[in-house]
Amino acid sequence: MSIREIIDHDSARALRIGKYNKGLNTTTMAWRIGDTLIDSGPSNQWPSLKSFVIQEGVKKVLLTHHHEDHAGNGANILSELHLPIFAEEKAAACIRKGHSLKPYQKIVWGPSTPFQPQILISPFDAGGGHTLTPIAAPGHSDDLTCFLDKERGWLFAGDLYIADRLIYLRADENLSEMLQTLGKIKKLDFKTLFCAHRGVVEDGPAALGRKHAYLLELQENAKSLHSQGLSLRQITRNLLGKEDFTSFATGFHFCKKNLIKACLTNPAP
Numbered sequence: 001m002s003i004r005e006i007i008d009h010d011s012a013r014a015l016r017i018g019k020y021n022k023g024l025n026t027t028t029m030a031w032r033i034g035d036t037l038i039d040s041g042p043s044n045q046w047p048s049l050k051s052f053v054i055q056e057g058v059k060k061v062l063l064t065h066h067h068e069d070h071a072g073n074g075a076n077i078l079s080e081l082h083l084p085i086f087a088e089e090k091a092a093a094c095i096r097k098g099h100s101l102k103p104y105q106k107i108v109w110g111p112s113t114p115f116q117p118q119i120l121i122s123p124f125d126a127g128g129g130h131t132l133t134p135i136a137a138p139g140h141s142d143d144l145t146c147f148l149d150k151e152r153g154w155l156f157a158g159d160l161y162i163a164d165r166l167i168y169l170r171a172d173e174n175l176s177e178m179l180q181t182l183g184k185i186k187k188l189d190f191k192t193l194f195c196a197h198r199g200v201v202e203d204g205p206a207a208l209g210r211k212h213a214y215l216l217e218l219q220e221n222a223k224s225l226h227s228q229g230l231s232l233r234q235i236t237r238n239l240l241g242k243e244d245f246t247s248f249a250t251g252f253h254f255c256k257k258n259l260i261k262a263c264l265t266n267p268a269p
């Protein structure tokens with residue numbers, strides 16, 4: 001049932017793991033470049049992640065954000081492999097403090113144990129000639145950081161991209177910040193985007209541009225329907241269809257209505 005897959009791209013290698021294979025969000029990739037692992041996967045897949053870390057000769061771990069499918073194995077890495085783990089200040093603070101998980105998050109990804117990451121120093125030496133520059137990318141989460149390898153034109157994007165078209169939004173995502181971040185990062189000088197769920201995206205700036213344009217259009221359409229007097233429920237059904245299994249299974253923490261509500265309340269054009 002569990003997914004374990006290796007993905008190679010040039011000198012980068014990813015382990016894709018997940019307890020379930022139900023759409024993009026239920027499996028996560030941990031990318032190894034040089035001697036660094038970027039993100040650590042969910043804690044319920046620890047044996048797979050541990051053997052990958054050992055086989056690949058990973059010497060340090062870098063985290064994009066605190067979510068349980070990215071930082072979930074940090075406590076295991078520290079206690080069993082004794083490798084240093086680095087994160088930007090906001091992510092490190094979230095991870096140190098810990099966060100409570102919804103029932104669906106525990107089922108899909110397992111528990112998330114707080115631990116103490118070190119604060120990364122920019123630029124980050126990832127080994128193997130890879131130097132990474134952290135770029136703040138709030139929106140999906142307040143603490144999301146992307147890592148740019150300027151020399152190769154690679155962007156390790158965590159959960160910034162995932163897809164051109166979102167149909168659900170987490171209750172704690174910030175659409176306004178997401179739009180600002182997409183607008184900023186699509187202009188950066190890079191080619192390949194490494195997404196923690198989608199994998200390798202060859203023309204990263206174009207992909208981020210498509211997502212940015214889609215969200216702006218969705219927002220415009222939602223506001224237009226609202227001005228015609230339609231309710232939140234009607235607008236959601238009209239633009240994204242009825243709520244489905246994902247919405248119900250997550251107790252509406254990750255649902256269509258959240259996205260339309262964010263479109264309607266976002267003051268940006």
Ligand SMILES: [Zn+2]
Pocket residue numbers: 065067070140141159
């Ligand atoms: Zn995330």
